[in-house]
Amino acid sequence: DAKTTQPPSMDCAEGRAANLPCNHSTISGNEYVYWYRQIHSQGPQYIIHGLKNNETNEMASLIITEDRKSSTLILPHATLRDTAVYYCIVRVLSGGTSYGKLTFGQGTILTVHP
Amino acid sequence: EAQVTQNPRYLITVTGKKLTVTCSQNMNHEYMSWYRQDPGLGLRQIYYSMNVEVTDKGDVPEGYKVSRKEKRNFPLILESPSPNQTSLYFCASSLNPRELDIQYFGAGTRLSVL
Numbered sequence: 001d002a003k004t005t006q007p008p009s010m011d012c013a014e015g016r017a018a019n020l021p022c023n024h025s026t027i028s029g030n031e032y033v034y035w036y037r038q039i040h041s042q043g044p045q046y047i048i049h050g051l052k053n054n055e056t057n058e059m060a061s062l063i064i065t066e067d068r069k070s071s072t073l074i075l076p077h078a079t080l081r082d083t084a085v086y087y088c089i090v091r092v093l094s095g096g097t098s099y100g101k102l103t104f105g106q107g108t109i110l111t112v113h114p
Numbered sequence: 115e116a117q118v119t120q121n122p123r124y125l126i127t128v129t130g131k132k133l134t135v136t137c138s139q140n141m142n143h144e145y146m147s148w149y150r151q152d153p154g155l156g157l158r159q160i161y162y163s164m165n166v167e168v169t170d171k172g173d174v175p176e177g178y179k180v181s182r183k184e185k186r187n188f189p190l191i192l193e194s195p196s197p198n199q200t201s202l203y204f205c206a207s208s209l210n211p212r213e214l215d216i217q218y219f220g221a222g223t224r225l226s227v228l
Binding site: 032034041042043044045046049091100101102104105106107 | 118145147156157159162164172173202204206208211215216217218219220221222224
């Protein structure tokens with residue numbers, strides 16, 4: 001699975017959009033981009049995923065660049081409850097030794113302040 | 115409510131005393147997995163199971179055992195715990211990682227081995 005690079009920390013004001021970048025310059029054509037978050041030692045929580053097209057769900061939007069080398073997770077109206085570590089993960093949907101395994105990096109600590 | 119349930123949430127034990135951490139999911143998921151999380155090392159996969167009676171090693175399987183006798187349960191067994199197994203443990207499940215790989219995590223088990 002491709003390696004990802006994320007800033008170690010970011011701040012955001014409550015009510016504003018939080019834009020979390022992720023660099024995955026070595027991503028291959030069949031690798032998806034997934035985002036999970038972990039709120040203070042709770043279990044990681046799935047947010048969104050995509051392959052090429054931009055995606056939106058009730059939690060967030062995912063913008064993937066045309067060359068797929070980077071992506072941005074957007075929380076449109078951040079709240080204090082969105083303070084968490086956000087992980088960007090790229091992986092294929094296939095078998096082999098990485099079957100089902102999510103490789104979590106260090107992630108981005110997002111702090112939402114009043 | 116769809117969930118992954120781990121028990122116990124907190125456990126303090128002594129070196130060498132066998133213990134089992136239980137994990138149960140109510141979503142009829144095929145895939146289940148165990149991770150441990152340590153400061154600076156992120157989440158690392160211990161074992162995973164693709165279906166009943168099918169288990170395989172992850173990245174850090176030494177000192178652990180698992181079993182998958184029923185689809186819903188995937189217990190983690192530490193036959194002879196050691197202090198280096200002090201960690202935060204998460205169980206996860208997914209319907210089918212080859213298709214839509216949204217993984218659901220339990221709330222975690224914080225284990226201290228003295």
